[in-house]
Amino acid sequence: MSFTLSTTASDSKARAGVLKLAHGEIETPIFMPVGTVGTVKGVHNKELEDEIAAQIILGNTYHLYLRPGTSILEEAGGLHKFMGWNKPILTDSGGYQVYSLAANRKINEEGVKFSSHIDGSKHFFTPEKAMEIQRSIGADIIMAFDECTPYPCEKSYARASMEMTHRWLRRCFDHLEKIPELYGYPQHLFPIVQGSVYPDLRQKSAEFIASQNAVGNAIGGLSVGEPHEDLYEMTDLVCNILPTEKPRYLMGVGTPDNILECIDLGVDMFDCVMPTRNGRNGMLFTSEGIINIKNKKWERDFSPIDPNSPVSTDTFHSKAYLRHLFIARERLGPQLASIHNLGFYLWLVKEARKRIIDGTFKTWKTQMIPKLKNRL
Amino acid sequence: MSFTLSTTASDSKARAGVLKLAHGEIETPIFMPVGTVGTVKGVHNKELEDEIAAQIILGNTYHLYLRPGTSILEEAGGLHKFMGWNKPILTDSGGYQVYSLAANRKINEEGVKFSSHIDGSKHFFTPEKAMEIQRSIGADIIMAFDECTPYPCEKSYARASMEMTHRWLRRCFDHLEKIPELYGYPQHLFPIVQGSVYPDLRQKSAEFIASQNAVGNAIGGLSVGEPHEDLYEMTDLVCNILPTEKPRYLMGVGTPDNILECIDLGVDMFDCVMPTRNGRNGMLFTSEGIINIKNKKWERDFSPIDPNSPVSTDTFHSKAYLRHLFIARERLGPQLASIHNLGFYLWLVKEARKRIIDGTFKTWKTQMIPKLKNRL
Numbered sequence: 001m002s003f004t005l006s007t008t009a010s011d012s013k014a015r016a017g018v019l020k021l022a023h024g025e026i027e028t029p030i031f032m033p034v035g036t037v038g039t040v041k042g043v044h045n046k047e048l049e050d051e052i053a054a055q056i057i058l059g060n061t062y063h064l065y066l067r068p069g070t071s072i073l074e075e076a077g078g079l080h081k082f083m084g085w086n087k088p089i090l091t092d093s094g095g096y097q098v099y100s101l102a103a104n105r106k107i108n109e110e111g112v113k114f115s116s117h118i119d120g121s122k123h124f125f126t127p128e129k130a131m132e133i134q135r136s137i138g139a140d141i142i143m144a145f146d147e148c149t150p151y152p153c154e155k156s157y158a159r160a161s162m163e164m165t166h167r168w169l170r171r172c173f174d175h176l177e178k179i180p181e182l183y184g185y186p187q188h189l190f191p192i193v194q195g196s197v198y199p200d201l202r203q204k205s206a207e208f209i210a211s212q213n214a215v216g217n218a219i220g221g222l223s224v225g226e227p228h229e230d231l232y233e234m235t236d237l238v239c240n241i242l243p244t245e246k247p248r249y250l251m252g253v254g255t256p257d258n259i260l261e262c263i264d265l266g267v268d269m270f271d272c273v274m275p276t277r278n279g280r281n282g283m284l285f286t287s288e289g290i291i292n293i294k295n296k297k298w299e300r301d302f303s304p305i306d307p308n309s310p311v312s313t314d315t316f317h318s319k320a321y322l323r324h325l326f327i328a329r330e331r332l333g334p335q336l337a338s339i340h341n342l343g344f345y346l347w348l349v350k351e352a353r354k355r356i357i358d359g360t361f362k363t364w365k366t367q368m369i370p371k372l373k374n375r376l
Numbered sequence: 377m378s379f380t381l382s383t384t385a386s387d388s389k390a391r392a393g394v395l396k397l398a399h400g401e402i403e404t405p406i407f408m409p410v411g412t413v414g415t416v417k418g419v420h421n422k423e424l425e426d427e428i429a430a431q432i433i434l435g436n437t438y439h440l441y442l443r444p445g446t447s448i449l450e451e452a453g454g455l456h457k458f459m460g461w462n463k464p465i466l467t468d469s470g471g472y473q474v475y476s477l478a479a480n481r482k483i484n485e486e487g488v489k490f491s492s493h494i495d496g497s498k499h500f501f502t503p504e505k506a507m508e509i510q511r512s513i514g515a516d517i518i519m520a521f522d523e524c525t526p527y528p529c530e531k532s533y534a535r536a537s538m539e540m541t542h543r544w545l546r547r548c549f550d551h552l553e554k555i556p557e558l559y560g561y562p563q564h565l566f567p568i569v570q571g572s573v574y575p576d577l578r579q580k581s582a583e584f585i586a587s588q589n590a591v592g593n594a595i596g597g598l599s600v601g602e603p604h605e606d607l608y609e610m611t612d613l614v615c616n617i618l619p620t621e622k623p624r625y626l627m628g629v630g631t632p633d634n635i636l637e638c639i640d641l642g643v644d645m646f647d648c649v650m651p652t653r654n655g656r657n658g659m660l661f662t663s664e665g666i667i668n669i670k671n672k673k674w675e676r677d678f679s680p681i682d683p684n685s686p687v688s689t690d691t692f693h694s695k696a697y698l699r700h701l702f703i704a705r706e707r708l709g710p711q712l713a714s715i716h717n718l719g720f721y722l723w724l725v726k727e728a729r730k731r732i733i734d735g736t737f738k739t740w741k742t743q744m745i746p747k748l749k750n751r752l
């Protein structure tokens with residue numbers, strides 16, 4: 001893996017970079033579509049590549065471990081081959097889904113016991129197990145096993161949890177060294193900064209993570225319900241401590257305006273289920289604002305879904321047609337909305353990158369933010 | 377419209393033709409994917425064109441009349457523009473869905489009263505109304521308003537219904553002459569042979585329909601639950617009466633083997649919801665037989681969905697992957713299965729056409745039928 005920062009803006013901490021991985025290059029800042037269980041929901045690989053222009057996607061360790069399971073993934077030759085996606089993949093560690101989806105969770109120093117949300121079967125994730133599963137999946141970037149604290153969270157709990165996450169990180173690194181890569185290409189482990197919304201904990205965590213000298217670093221435990229001010233304050237604080245020359249991944253963020261704000265603070269990588277999940281419910285993010293395509297007002301609007309969009313689907317199909325698909329509960333509605341939203345997110349980070357390089361990011365961001373929040 | 381029969385097989389009544397319509401040429405025999413309400417369920421236009429190689433699709437007048445409604449379709453400039461499909465479209469007359477979906481149906485000489493299956497609103501379809509709605513939709517081929525009798529059906533009912541369908545046909549032709557085309561290109565009306573499974577009624581109906589000198593003719597009221605022998609016997613009888621030089625459309629048929637048998641009897645056009653509906657449930661039609669992709673036996677089968685398929689999706693994705701998508705209830709499963717099945721149906725009729733032209737259709741059909749019925 002290599003990470004080259006080609007330019008930095010003068011009036012912002014925003015960065016434009018190139019991240020080289022075994023399955024290809026990524027231009028940062030980048031948004032990573034979420035491919036939970038071996039598929040970005042409702043989106044074909046071809047569209048993901050050609051229309052959305054995704055450069056890297058995310059897989060969820062918890063989901064892939066339960067279905068199809070590591071044995072099938074290994075037999076297929078890893079997730080890339082299983083799902084037919086030849087560009088980079090990042091997997092989370094499974095922790096977040098264990099806390100948010102699984103039942104009967106018991107966390108202790110050793111790891112987390114839980115019951116599958118699918119069939120109730122009992123499982124035990126440890127930092128070591130999370131490394132083993134991620135070896136089987138074979139993503140280019142893999143994540144440390146952490147505890148993602150909820151919001152709000154007592155400071156005493158946040159501190160204890162953060163300290164355990166740091167101890168778990170050492171176990172992740174140690175175990176990963178002992179187990180070989182399965183598919184002949186390297187996988188890179190990113191550690192995760194925690195500490196809830198407490199500046200002193202975040203600082204301590206960021207300093208610890210920075211000291212690990214990993215090839216890239218992540219910020220977790222945000223976008224879990226806290227106010228935007230906290231999200232930005234914590235991100236800013238942590239970005240100021242994490243090494244400049246390593247990519248920074250802000251997990252689970254966010255709305256289009258969240259993303260521009262956090263690019264401004266020095267974040268390079270993002271993921272979020274919002275473009276697909278909200279898209280399936282008819283919420284479209286566009287360059288002029290947010291659209292609820294089910295609204296009566298679009299019934300006879302034959303203009304393109306988003307005239308500024310690079311996604312051919314968008315200029316090809318009208319708002320009236322997409323609304324009709326949603327009203328008639330046709331599968332194609334959520335499919336088109338997912339493609340649109342992901343295409344828009346990828347367009348947004350690409351535009352941001354251009355402005356960072358030509359030195360106009362701050363001005364552009366200031367113009368864009370009110371439009372992005374606008375309800376059409 | 378023009379229809380050229382380029383070759384006929386010597387040992388079969390199978391025909392290869394070219395049908396020219398305002399929106400393009402169709403090579404017959406052809407299968408028409410069903411695009412019920414302005415979308416082939418779960419399939420993007422691009423895939424329909426590039427992967428499935430559909431040449432013409434079908435729209436349902438009943439569904440389009442209820443949603444989005446004729447006023448929106450007219451404002452959009454017709455269904456082609458509304459849904460962004462620039463190749464030929466055929467619409468049914470709405471009759472079949474009124475009988476199968478709507479509530480509180482009352483049929484009399486004037487037409488059919490019914491309540492919408494969506495909101496219970498009351499509507500009245502007549503032959504004249506069916507022509508007006510189909511003008512608003514703007515399909516290249518439009519269908520006469522008929523009564524599709526159920527199976528089984530008393531002979532006295534079948535006779536009376538057939539005679540009414542014939543009277544309705546005159547009203548369709550008369551009214552269509554009076555109302556102008558809306559979008560600057562011609563629409564062609566196909567009348568429909570009825571008569572249930574009674575040979576004398578089918579003969580009488582086919583003779584009446586043939587005498588109308590329409591540009592193309594359809595066979596309705598089959599594939600409604602009757603034994604296959606009846607389907608083939610009635611189709612054969614009717615094809616022997618309908619004019620050779622006009623295209624023949626067998627409505628609502630059928631399985632891949634039904635289609636080959638009926639091509640052999642002289643049918644040129646087919647439509648059926650089976651490839652998409654069954655595909656959404658995990659049933660795949662392939663060149664080697666029928667697959668239930670949800671079966672455990674495909675769990676570790678990393679071979680292509682159908683190695684003989686021209687659909688790139690099929691050779692690209694494995695059976696194990698598609699099974700995983702179905703088991704995990706991911707939208708992409710039904711999407712890929714629909715593309716596969718439609719691509720297979722289009723491949724099948726294209727292969728049939730090749731064999732008709734090179735004179736080997738009968739031999740090829742005899743080899744294919746057992747494979748098509750095979751359960752893998």
Ligand SMILES: [Zn+2]
Nearest residue numbers: 252253272273
């Ligand atoms: Zn999110």
Ligand SMILES: [Zn+2]
Nearest residue numbers: 628629648649
């Ligand atoms: Zn059918």
